Amino acid sequence: MMHISELTVRFGGFTAVNGVSLEIPPGSVTGLVGESGSGKSTLARAVAGLTPYRGTVSGAERGRIQMVFQDPYSSLNPRMRIGDAIAEGSRKPRARHGAEVARLLELVSLPASYASRHPRELSGGQRQRVAIARALAAEPDLLIADEITSALDVSVQGAVLNLIRELRAELGLTMLFISHNLAVVRYVCDALAVMRHGQLVESGPVEDVLDAPRHAYTRTLLTAVPKLART
Incomplete structure (x- = not known):
């Protein structure tokens, strides 16, 4: 509670x-x-x-305690690839980051291939899904x-x-x-x-x-x- x-x-x-x-x-x-x-x-x-x-x-x-903000673009580092942004907060061992990023992207209904993209390459809704995945990475x-x-x-x-x-x-x-x-x-x-x-x-x-x-x-x-x- x-x-x-x-x-x-x-x-x-x-x-x-x-x-x-x-x-x-x-x-x-x-x-x-x-x-x-x-x-x-x-x-x-x-x-x-x-x-x-x-x-x-x-x-x-x-x-x-993790927070997802109103504007997904401003909450994501524009120079950081999506996969790195999600892995940054992960509690999994570094060797498992790739698999964990793929799992989290799938969890928010995005292809695992998006891990190599930058925020500017995604729509607003997709960026918000990434922000949610990043928050979930911290369990x-x-x-x-x-x-x-x-x-x-x-x-x-x-x-x-x-x-x-x-x-x-x-x-x-x-x-x-x-x-x-x-x-x-x-x-x-x-x-x-x-x-x-x-x-x-x-x-x-x-x-x-x-x-x-x-x-x-x-x-x-x-x-x-x-x-x-x-x-």
């Missing part, structure tokens, strides 16, 4: 995240939603160890997905979301899935947490939160969605 307890992030006199506590059960996907500036991405970066914070994050070793206890489809063409967003569902089922991934799209959250997540002004205002099973929200802010978010997709 991943435990986030009283996590607070301050930048000078500004409090970006204020005392957030959240549990993420193993093998589940917890969604995190809120308007731009609500603190959800800052919370994610703190949990991943990329931003200093106060509070505690337990249930995973340092390095066993994470928690995978954080931060708006991973928002920079992609609409035509490929669904394919990446389907991949996430398939990987979760096959690998038993534990995930924190950040999105502003409530229909996407309903499709991908088991539980949902809602942030506003750096604080957690509501959390619970995704269907409960979306179908019978308790907090006025959650209801406000829902009014902006004409109709939520159901699975």
Whole structure:
């Protein structure tokens, strides 16, 4: 069980995240939603160890929390071949890196031959698949997905979301899935947490939160969605 307890992030006199506590059960996907500036991405970066914070994050070793970012091109070294980028974070012996890279590429539905390519030779959706494979190479206890489809063409967003569902089922991934799209959250997540002004205002099973929200802010978010997709 991943435990986030009283996590607070301050930048000078500004409090970006204020005392957030959240549990993420193993093998589940917890969604995190809120308007731009609500603190959800800052919370994610703190949990991943990329931003200093106060509070505690337990249930995973340092390095066993991996993050996939919104823009796959900026998160990949343009001068590094795809295979090297994936192997860089692998926990396998160096002699097995080639086979492991091929396995991971296959896992995200890319040909093993892509290992010799550079990021510029791939589409946005393919680069995001590589970013996911690179994160999986570290055998994470928690995978954080931060708006991973928002920079992609609409035509490929669904394919990446389907991949996430398939990987979760096959690998038993534990995930924190950040999105502003409530229909996407309903499709991908088991539980949902809602942030506003750096604080957690509501959390619970995704269907409960979306179908019978308790907090006025959650209801406000829902009014902006004409109709939520159901699975």
